Each structure stands twice: as structure tokens, then as C-alpha cells.
Amino acid sequence: MDMKVASERRRALEQYRLRATVYDSELAVFEPMRRSAVARMNLTSGDTVLDVGCGTGLSFDPLQQVIGSGGRIIGIEQSLEMLDKSRTRVATQGWTNVTLLNTPVELANTQAQADAALFHFTHDILRNPDAISNVMRDLKPGAQVVAAGLQWSHPWAWTTNCFVMMAAMYSTTSLEGLDQPWSHLANYLDRMEVSTTLMGGGFIVSGVARA
Numbered sequence: 564m565d566m567k568v569a570s571e572r573r574r575a576l577e578q579y580r581l582r583a584t585v586y587d588s589e590l591a592v593f594e595p596m597r598r599s600a601v602a603r604m605n606l607t608s609g610d611t612v613l614d615v616g617c618g619t620g621l622s623f624d625p626l627q628q629v630i631g632s633g634g635r636i637i638g639i640e641q642s643l644e645m646l647d648k649s650r651t652r653v654a655t656q657g658w659t660n661v662t663l664l665n666t667p668v669e670l671a672n673t674q675a676q677a678d679a680a681l682f683h684f685t686h687d688i689l690r691n692p693d694a695i696s697n698v699m700r701d702l703k704p705g706a707q708v709v710a711a712g713l714q715w716s717h718p719w720a721w722t723t724n725c726f727v728m729m730a731a732m733y734s735t736t737s738l739e740g741l742d743q744p745w746s747h748l749a750n751y752l753d754r755m756e757v758s759t760t761l762m763g764g765g766f767i768v769s770g771v772a773r774a
């Protein structure tokens with residue numbers, strides 16, 4: 564593994580090792596955005612969904628509400644501490660249709676041809692072309708793809724941009740690509756739509772996997 568990749572992975576693992584216990588309360592303010600992102604996935608009952616960088620599994624409940632017990636969630640997460648929280652959530656809820664993979668996304672082998680993929684607040688993953696191409700390999704042509712997270716707002720929106728910078732420094736290994744976090748993903752999507760939220764500091768991108 565190249566030294567830069569290894570050091571960024573170490574840094575990301577350390578960030579989330581420390582955050583895992585408080586993560587859910589920190590993210591509470593973004594729950595409406597998560598619900599909007601899941602709604603944009605146009606899921607139906609029985610769908611298989613990749614939750615890419617699933618963290619503590621906060622998206623599982625809104626996903627389950629649409630895909631039902633006949634559907635399947637595959638959560639991919641490299642941080643053991645974050646994934647342990649997912650595991651507890653799954654056990655507490657009694658969900659039997661969730662598979663959790665403890666691996667970097669770029670190395671994940673889901674053995675699925677999924678109907679949809681969600682990238683929710685996963686800047687480091689979105690900026691990793693190997694991770695994106697690996698996810699796209701495991702999607703059906705025409706699968707629904709949604710990404711949501713933080714981005715730079717207009718240059719004059721400095722209060723929003725201060726918030727974005729502080730949140731990004733706390734959550735990601737690099738500020739690279741915050742002007743268009745979805746730019747690598749865009750290479751794989753048709754019918755792409757981008758909307759902004761959080762006073763321009765947030766985005767939700769949706770599209771379908773190109774055949």
C-alpha cells in the first residue's frame with residue numbers, strides 16, 4: 564500500500580475511533596438531511612442497498628422503513644469502533660437482513676449486485692476514485708445512487724464556510740474536493756441531479772448507475 568494512502572487511513576481510523584461513542588448525538592442535527600437523502604433513493608420494498616461508510620448505522624432505520632424485511636442492507640465501514648455501534652443497533656432492532664463488512668470501501672467485496680448505494684457524509688470515500696469504482700462494480704445498471712454531505716458554499720457565505728471547514732477538519736482527512744465532492748461519482752451516473760441545503764453548505768446528489 565502506498566505510504567500516503569496508509570497514513571490517511573490511519574488518520575481516518577483514529578478520528579472515528581475517538582468519535583464513535585459521541586457520533587450519534589453529533590449527527591442529530593443532520594437527521595432531516597439524511598431523511599431527504601434516503602427519500603431521493605426511490606427505493607422499493609425488497610431492494611438491496613449498499614450503505615457506503617455506514618458508520619454507526621444511522622441510515623439503517625430510514626432504509627429499513629422502505630426496503631422492509633425482504634430487502635437487504637450491506638453496510639461497509641473500515642472503523643471497527645463505528646461498526647460495533649452498527650452491530651449493536653442491528654442486534655437491538657432484531658434486523659436479520661443487514662450484512663456488515665469491516666473493510667475499507669476500496670477493498671470491499673460485497674458479492675452483491677445491489678439496487679442502490681448511499682454515500683451519506685462520506686467525503687473521504689467520495690474523493691477516493693478506487694473506492695467509487697469498487698462500489699459501482701457491485702451495483703446493477705440503473706441502480707439508484709445518492710450522495711449527501713458538506714461542501715463549500717458561495718465565497719461570500721463565510722459563516723457557512725467556517726462551519727463547513729471546521730466540520731470537515733473534524734471528519735475528513737483532507738479538504739480537497741469540497742467545491743464539488745461528488746465529482747468522481749459523476750463519472751458513473753446518468754440523470755444526475757444536484758441540490759443544495761444548509762445555506763449552500765450541504766449537497767444531495769442523486770443519479771442512476773450508468774450501464
Ligand SMILES: C[S@@+](CC[C@H](N)C(=O)[O-])C[C@H]1O[C@@H](n2cnc3c(N)ncnc32)[C@H](O)[C@@H]1O
Nearest residue numbers: 579616617618640641642645667668683684687
Ligand atoms: C462522517 S461518518 C458517516 C457515517 C454514516 N454514513 C452516517 O451518515 O452517519 C464517515 C464514515 O466513513 C468511514 N470511512 C471513511 N473512509 C472510509 C473507507 N475508505 N472505507 C470505509 N469506511 C470509511 C469512517 O470510518 C466513518 O465511519
